[in-house]
Amino acid sequence: MDAKKVLEDLKRRFPNEPEYHQAVEEVLATIEEEYNKHPEFDKVNLIERLCIPDRVYTFRVTWMDDNGNYQTNTGYRIQHNNAIGPYKGGIRFHKSVNLGILKFLAFEQTFKNSLTTLPMGGAKGGSDFSPRGKSAAEVMRFCQAFMLELSRNIGPDCDVPAGDIGVGGREVGYMFGAYKKYTRQFQGVLTGKGREFGGSLIRPEATGYGTVYFLRAMLKTKGDSIEGKKVLISGSGNVAQYAAEKVLQLGGTVMTMSDSDGYIYDPEGIDRAKLDYIFDLKQVQRGRIKEYVNEYPNAKYVEGAKPWFEKADIALPCATQNELNEEAAKALVANGCIAVAEGANMPTTPEAIKVFQDAKILYSPGKASNAGGVSVSGLEMTQNSERLSWTAEEVDAKLLWIMENIHENCVKYGTEPDGYVNYVKGANVAGFMKVAKAMMAQGVF
Ligand code: NDP
Numbered sequence: 001m002d003a004k005k006v007l008e009d010l011k012r013r014f015p016n017e018p019e020y021h022q023a024v025e026e027v028l029a030t031i032e033e034e035y036n037k038h039p040e041f042d043k044v045n046l047i048e049r050l051c052i053p054d055r056v057y058t059f060r061v062t063w064m065d066d067n068g069n070y071q072t073n074t075g076y077r078i079q080h081n082n083a084i085g086p087y088k089g090g091i092r093f094h095k096s097v098n099l100g101i102l103k104f105l106a107f108e109q110t111f112k113n114s115l116t117t118l119p120m121g122g123a124k125g126g127s128d129f130s131p132r133g134k135s136a137a138e139v140m141r142f143c144q145a146f147m148l149e150l151s152r153n154i155g156p157d158c159d160v161p162a163g164d165i166g167v168g169g170r171e172v173g174y175m176f177g178a179y180k181k182y183t184r185q186f187q188g189v190l191t192g193k194g195r196e197f198g199g200s201l202i203r204p205e206a207t208g209y210g211t212v213y214f215l216r217a218m219l220k221t222k223g224d225s226i227e228g229k230k231v232l233i234s235g236s237g238n239v240a241q242y243a244a245e246k247v248l249q250l251g252g253t254v255m256t257m258s259d260s261d262g263y264i265y266d267p268e269g270i271d272r273a274k275l276d277y278i279f280d281l282k283q284v285q286r287g288r289i290k291e292y293v294n295e296y297p298n299a300k301y302v303e304g305a306k307p308w309f310e311k312a313d314i315a316l317p318c319a320t321q322n323e324l325n326e327e328a329a330k331a332l333v334a335n336g337c338i339a340v341a342e343g344a345n346m347p348t349t350p351e352a353i354k355v356f357q358d359a360k361i362l363y364s365p366g367k368a369s370n371a372g373g374v375s376v377s378g379l380e381m382t383q384n385s386e387r388l389s390w391t392a393e394e395v396d397a398k399l400l401w402i403m404e405n406i407h408e409n410c411v412k413y414g415t416e417p418d419g420y421v422n423y424v425k426g427a428n429v430a431g432f433m434k435v436a437k438a439m440m441a442q443g444v445f
Contacts, residue, residue, distance in 0.1 A: 001035050001047050003028035010051060017100030019321060023107050023346060024051050026353075026365075030425040031432045038436075044444050046436055053080040053106055054087075056099070057153055061127060063145040066135055075146050077125035077153055077161075080106035083438035085119030086157055088374060088381075090164030092126035093142075093171065101321070102126055105164075105345055109374070111431030112367040115406050118378035123159055125150070131166050143174035150175075151182045154189055156384070162191040162377045165320065168238055168283075169194060169204065188384025191377035195389075200380035202395040203373075208242025208343060209396070210372015210403045211316060215341040216250065217407035218362040221421065224338070227251035230269075230312040232332075234258045235319030236282055236289045239343040239370065243316050244275055256307035258319060259289045263307040266292075266299035311335040318343030329355035342366035353424065360420050368406050368427040375402045406430075 007025050014020065028047070035041055057077040065071050076099060079087045089109040092102070102124045110122025127146060131139050154161060163172050172192045179189055193199035202209070212226070219225055229252045233240050236257040244254045253269035257278065266274065277295055281287045293301045308315060308328035315332055317324050321344065329352035332340070339362035342348060346366060348356070356363035376399055383389055406427070414426020 001028075001032060001042055003032045006047055006051070014100075014103075017103060019104040019346070020100045020107065022350065023104040026350065026424065027107075027111065027428050027432070030422075030428040034429050034433070035436075040440065041436060044440070046439060049439065050081065050110075050432075050435065051107065053078050053103060054082065055079045056103075057150075058099070059149040061129070061142065061145045061149065063138070063141045065138055073127045073129040073142070075125070075127045075149060076102050077150060077159070078102050078106035078123060079153075079159055080122040080124070081110045081435060081439075082121035083435050083442060084114060085121050087123035087159035088113055088120035088162070088377065089123035089125070090162045091167045091171075091175075092124070092164040093129050093131055093166035094126070095128055095130040097126045097128045104321070108345055108367050110435060111428060112371045113374055113378075114431040114434045115368060115409065115427060116371050116375045116378060116402055117405060118375060118402075120374065120378050123161070124164075125161055126164065126167075131171065136170070139171060140174045143171055144178040147175045147178035148182060151179050154179075156187045156189050156381070160189060160191060160377070160381060162374070163238070165237065168192075169199075188381055191380040193380070198380070198384050200376055200383055200395055201390070201392040202399060203376045203380055204238065205242040205245070206376035206399055207239045207370050207373030208244070208318070209246045210375065210399055211239070211243050211318070211341050211343040211369045212246035212250065213372065213400050213403040214364055214369040214407055215314065215316070215339060217404055218339055218341065218364060218421075218423075221411070222338075222362070225250070226314070229253070229314050230255050231314045231316060232256045232307045232310055232312045233316045233318055234263065234307055234323060234347070235317075235344065236278060237319070239373070240316075240318035241275070241279060241282065243318050243343050244270060244278075247316075248272060248275065252314070255312055256310060257289055257292075258307055260319070261288060262290060262301055262303040262305055264289055264292045264299050264301050265307065265310055266296060268298060308332055313338055315340045316343050317347035319347065320344055321346040322349050324348045324352050326351035326355055328352065333359045333361065338362060340364070341369040343370050345370065357420075357422065357424075362421075362423075364410070364423040365427055367431065368410050368423055371406055372399050372403055375399060
């Protein structure tokens with residue numbers, strides 16, 4: 001494989017999809033050496049078949065708002081690769097959603113799911129609909145309209161969606177209800193469901209907890225721990241909230257949280273009581289993070305900025321893609337940051353990753369450190385198939401085992417001659433080999 005040529009070809013065939021190109025470029029650069037040790041891969045042009053999704057569904061979603069006006073959005077489902085299990089990946093509802101973003105997410109998901117050791121292929125879906133500012137009735141009507149089309153293309157052994165940005169327990173519940181009504185089947189077709197109808201305990205916590213378990217494993221390689229460390233967190237959604245909770249449980253101090261409008265910095269740290277306030281603000285009131293400073297006036301709110309220029313030991317980007325650039329990375333390193341673990345998908349730009357790796361600080365890509373979410377989704381599928389529910393302790397123990405196993409695999413495939421662990425390379429090579437071997441065994445399609 002000539003990685004440069006493969007990428008150029010994809011850019012020519014699929015222009016205007018920069019996030020997809022970015023994700024493919026990162027993977028190709030790190031797997032090229034390993035790939036070229038296997039001439040049998042190139043004989044069947046495996047790389048092209050791994051980069052291009054199996055299929056892409058695009059559909060119109062029409063729904064009625066509270067004023068009786070008809071609104072139209074675009075819905076998507078990218079079924080990227082099912083070599084090792086049914087398609088699996090979240091659904092994102094956000095105004096920025098487009099084909100290129102979902103293709104990058106589905107591509108990344110394929111490697112991430114492979115890393116978990118569970119039998120799941122890669123997929124992603126969503127819509128340019130934003131639940132922000134919409135009433136619950138509007139969100140419900142949208143979810144029902146979205147599922148009317150999507151229900152034809154998913155199923156418990158075919159494709160099992162979950163949540164992502166803008167899709168939490170409420171939206172998953174509405175979509176599950178719609179699927180059930182249209183198909184007349186009660187099936188484990190979505191994960192992240194409510195506990196009363198097949199949802200797994202620890203699924204809401206899983207991505208954030210898993211990210212911090214992974215961070216802990218990275219720090220352990222340096223004989224260090226989270227105890228006493230100051231931590232910057234971006235985002236204030238599902239991943240950010242539970243990452244903050246686990247940091248507190250392990251003795252760290254959370255200094256910041258954010259949303260797309262700005263960030264809050266609390267010089268005294270966001271303690272348990274303050275985090276409970278944020279849980280209520282975001283999950284119940286559906287408010288904005290800036291409201292925090294009304295409740296805790298010693299904190300500051302910085303409009304239109306990201307938290308990366310504050311001084312801390314650890315950074316956990318948990319909001320969205322490309323939210324941490326080169327300038328921010330340099331500031332983090334200059335301020336003494338020793339570890340960055342991604343809770344979000346591809347939050348760090350390629351230039352920023354280079355800054356971290358050149359400085360030899362601990363840095364893990366989302367496909368490794370945020371894999372806890374999809375792992376517990378996989379465990380939810382198992383519980384649904386068994387028609388059993390496991391205890392929180394059982395699920396949490398399995399989550400911890402999976403995160404430590406992913407960490408071990410990253411170390412195995414990513415350790416460089418000087419002992420520095422390149423977690424990007426480790427995750428990509430480990431994730432790739434399993435999918436590649438499965439594709440080779442199944443013949444050419
Ligand atoms: P939520 O919708 O619960 O929260 C997203 C948070 O990120 C919000 O605070 C939101 O602020 C902020 N955000 C969204 N878009 C932007 C933007 N363009 N610029 C700045 N901030 C933004 O989503 P999740 O917590 O579930 O997801 C966060 C990240 O984690 C995503 O990258 C997702 O793909 C990834 N992820 C999620 C998993 C899960 O299980 N939920 C699993 C693995 C990865 P605002 O309210 O202003 O939009």
